[in-house]
Amino acid sequence: MSKVTIISGSPSEETRLNGVLQDVLSYFHGLQTTPEIINIRHLPAEDLIRAKFDSEDIKKANQKVEDSNIIVILTPVYKASFTGVLKTYLDLLPQNSLEGKIVLPIAVGGTFGHLLMIDYALKPVLSALGATHILKGVFILDNQINKLGNNRYELNSEAKNRLESTLETIKNTLSAQKSFSSSI
Template sequence: MSRVSIISGSPSEQTRLNEVLHCVVNQFQASKITPEIINVRDLPAEDLIQARFESEEIVKENKKVENSNIIVILTPVYKASFSGVLKTYLDLLPQNSLEGKTIIPIAVGGTFGHLLMIDYALKPVLAALGATHILKGVYILDSQIKKLGNNRYELEPDAKNRLNQFITGDILVTN
């Protein structure tokens, strides 16, 4: 049975990335898999900034990653790269902690001009953590996620279908 951890690298509580997270969780749950969720923004800021590897909260979240064979990385795109808060957490993962795991990068950005961020910014960091099975991932435009209000969002059908097909086809079938 697959064990899944989802690392959400959004620094904001009100973000379009939440809708993507919701869709990914629903896809796994439809296959009887309940993923562990790591919202990096909820970790103690001092532990992240001061690189407290022994922090109880950091150790607890790292254990989720250690116990999973599928890791989903969700990030908004900022300045043609992934979020700084995500990088800060990834720096606290033990060396080679992603070895032997299937890694699924999913990014939300404002323009297709940042599509290659997954390949040129995120994947090298994941590879430095031992990841060798990094899937191509999914890139979703901000404009494909409609804001409904009250921190509620809706993914356009085309983007939702692409995301769902990726999870069910590329991930759940092979793992």
């Protein structure tokens, strides 16, 4: 079965991104897969800021990425781009660490004006890390995520359908790869 790692680039513990994270986790659990999760905000700040490539925590996080063939990247949109903590962590990934992996970027922002952030800010960085199979990505508006309390959130049906449709693309891509491999 595929190994999945989810990288959460939110610097905040209480964030609407948690609602998206829960839906992504539920989807993969339905496929009998338990993703690894890297919450960048839980990595040592000094290791991130000082670019300590030899940090044990950074090495463990990077190993999760290396061991996976599916990477889901979650980020809120700040100042029309992905978060600084996400960029700081991506800078600590080894060159070509996303090569041969299916990468799904997911962003949560306040306006559709930030929709292109995935294509013009995040995807070039992922490409620089060797990613060649970057899925279309999902952009979800803040107001499409309802706050339930106690750091729990729920996506509205439109956002949930778009997210699930894109997650299905991963399953279909994996099926196509298996079919191709078995025909060789």
